[in-house]
Amino acid sequence: MVRVVFLSENDGAIIQTSGLTKKYGDFAAVDGVDLSIKPGEIFGLLGPNGAGKTTLISMLCTTVMPSSGSASINSFDVVARPGDVRRNIGIVFQEQSLDDRLTGRENLELHATLYGLDAATASQRIASVLDLVELKDKADALVRTYSGGMRRRLEIGRGLVHYPKVLFLDEPTIGLDPQTREHIWAYVKDLAKREQITILMTTHYMEEAEMLCTRIAIIDHGKIIALGTPDELKSMLGGETVVLKLRDADTPAVREKVQATFPDAKLFDGSMVLSVKAAEKEISGVLEQARSAGIDVLETSMHRPTLNDVFLKLTGREIRDEKAGTADAMRAFGRMHRH
Amino acid sequence: MTMKNEVMGVYAVWLREFKRFYRDRGNLLGSVARPLMWFLIIGGGLGAAGQQATGGFSYFTFIAPGIIGMTVLFTSLFQGVSVIWDREFGFLKEMLVAPISRVSIVIGKALGGATSSLLQSLLIIGVAYAVGVTMPIAGALAMLPLIVVISVGFTALGLTIASFMDTMEGFNVIMNFIVMPMFLLSGALFPIAATGGLMATAVYLDPMTYGVEALRYAAIGVSSVSPVVSLAVVFAFTAAMSVVATVAFSRRK
Structure with a gap:
């Protein structure tokens, strides 16, 4: 009986995890996470720095091995079929991952080759991706001349070149100015609608989660402590x-x-x-x-209760403590001055 | 993962290395200027200090294969170690999550190192002829396949080192305690037959010694170590380092 219910719940999920756990020594970075995300959702993982969001995403992206539990993307198991999982996902990392000695177009071409696209398909998709992220004019400039927002857009575009079923966005707007942030939000929303892809994003910005996500899981100390639509979560506080x-x-x-x-x-x-x-x-x-x-x-x-109120009620603390803010600022600073 | 995808992956990694190499004008210029300085300063200075047991060749001609060996060693090791930069600046992640195996990344990097070494060596051969090195064209050509093999081995060594180093801080340590001793002990600048005692032991333990000996034999037909032994050591070193690099680089956390 339980099994039947379980299967019917599974039905149609594009991202599925069951008891997913990652331990480093005695410390559980991710602790028994169960998720079932349907195609077309923009699903948000909301939590403070160190809550386990990035580790969770890394396991789904096959770069970190789970200690126990299981996870699958588009029904491919992340441990048994990493190659198939990788072909089905696009990833925009928290930290920049472009080659800034290459041009924007070259970064996309490299990506297309790494994902096994033939030249004709690649050039056609690269053209449409450049269009989508509005980088056509700057496509042949070296990435080192790009602004932070342009780099982010290029990375989002790159994650789409191979037509992934799932796009992971790890803190997509961290360290960006408010204007660029809103610009990126508009892209993401438009993208999910137009390209029919599922987006799993992490964030610790409340407005970001509220603006974009169809459903949100609040994660703290590696565990999911609440899950629902933004409205459902807020109604926990009595509307x-x-x-x-x-x-x-x-x-x-x-x-x-x-x-x-x-x-x-x-x-x-x-x-x-x-x-x-x-x-x-x-x-x-x-x-x-x-x-x-x-x-x-x-x-x-x-x-009107905010997600911040929800988080405060569930964890007894603010999502952004002073420490996290400083770390972000330093990371952003490091990114700016690295080159 | 299909074979075709892996081959494309190798190509992608190689192409990136190649583009970065030829786009770095300063590095290209340096790859000509540095050996030129070695020729003129070391070659001129030491050569003037007295003709040593260099098999009847001019000192310039004697050190030419050594200077090529030096360039191969430096270029390859740095190309391997450049994975630390890739990690630091984030691009490594893009390669690591791509649907290709780690082996393909290692092969692509190794071929990238070999390509850079080969192109730089061709430039240096040009410089060598320009400063009056007397080396038969056939000898110069015979060095080329050797350069590829030696380069793959040292790129793999660089990759192995990079796999165990998390930050760029250890870089000077590598430079001072691995690269420079390897070069200085290799007999690039002096006939190793003239060494003895502890120094000789160190010279014969240095894998680069056999690379330089093999290159010199190919170029001008003289060597202290039998060419068969040199070749065997060069191939064994490259094979072993390739395996070690692949294993070290493929560790999944």
């Missing part, structure tokens, strides 16, 4: 709230009116707190009801 500060909120008359009009509302410290689905949409209706019931509203405010 959105409308808060109305009332005149004479403590008087029995007002209390009675509130109770009659909004049976679910809570009165707290002179304010009425009401849980709603979409605060922005519903607030005018709530105000209307209050007015017709003769409730005098002094101030209004709304609160």
